[in-house]
Amino acid sequence: MPVKKITISLDAQLADELSRDAKDDGDSVSAWVARAIESQLRSHRLREMLDEYQAEFGAFTEEEREATRKFWQESLSTPEPSSLSNGEIVASGDSSTTSSKRKAS
Numbered sequence: 001m002p003v004k005k006i007t008i009s010l011d012a013q014l015a016d017e018l019s020r021d022a023k024d025d026g027d028s029v030s031a032w033v034a035r036a037i038e039s040q041l042r043s044h045r046l047r048e049m050l051d052e053y054q055a056e057f058g059a060f061t062e063e064e065r066e067a068t069r070k071f072w073q074e075s076l077s078t079p080e081p082s083s084l085s086n087g088e089i090v091a092s093g094d095s096s097t098t099s100s101k102r103k104a105s
Contacts, residue, residue: 022032
């Protein structure tokens with residue numbers, strides 16, 4: 001992949017923390033920053049997708065929101081964004097409750 005060099009300015013304390021964390025992770029500052037930016041971009045795209053979904057199908061119910069909060073609190077890892085792109089929003093509770101699904105047409 002081609003690389004494009006850019007220049008950014010950071011608060012000195014933030015830059016020091018960044019350097020320490022990158023070193024602790026065994027990464028270059030560039031690699032660490034690239035991962036952070038990729039994560040932020042995924043979050044932004046997910047927010048846009050959720051906003052579009054709600055604009056078309058209506059706002060999520062409080063029950064769906066609570067089931068989603070519970071799911072993420074219980075999860076040990078975050079799914080890859082590609083697993084969220086099938087057009088289906090799933091809100092699942094514990095195994096004693098029924099999962100609710102809304103499917104995009």
